[in-house]
Amino acid sequence: MQKSIVVTVSHDLGVETARARVAAGLEQLRRDYVDRLAHSEVAWTDNTAALKIVAFGHAMQARIDVLADALRIEVWLPWIFAALAGPIQAALAQRAGETLQIEHKPKG
Numbered sequence: 001m002q003k004s005i006v007v008t009v010s011h012d013l014g015v016e017t018a019r020a021r022v023a024a025g026l027e028q029l030r031r032d033y034v035d036r037l038a039h040s041e042v043a044w045t046d047n048t049a050a051l052k053i054v055a056f057g058h059a060m061q062a063r064i065d066v067l068a069d070a071l072r073i074e075v076w077l078p079w080i081f082a083a084l085a086g087p088i089q090a091a092l093a094q095r096a097g098e099t100l101q102i103e104h105k106p107k108g
Contacts, residue, residue: 003082005089007073009096018100019047019066025099026051026064071096 011018026042026049033040039054051062062075073092077085 002076002078003085005075005077005085005092007071007075007089007092007096009071009073009093009100010069011071011100012069013100015047015066015068018071021099022049022064022066022071022096025095029095071100 013021023042023044030037030040030042037053037055038057039052041052043050047066049064049066051064053060053062058078058080060075060077060081062073065072073096075088075092077088081088
């Protein structure tokens, strides 16, 4: 039995900018975790990303809806990861917030 978790992160970037940042953030995550994932794919339809991930022998699915003023992230966890729903939800919210922040490069 799967467990669904939902994270909503507000932003004021507009759809196009938010979608571009989410796409770049997803690609960065795939690069960062390629050695830990058996398979991952992201398919965009308009402003919705459908994700499929296989890790540790278990398949997970997620959906990211990029709205004008928020991201809505829903992840379906396999039963074995259900106990980790709270920490996963907190990590998703933090990472999504970081992804949407305006890029800051220190002077130097």
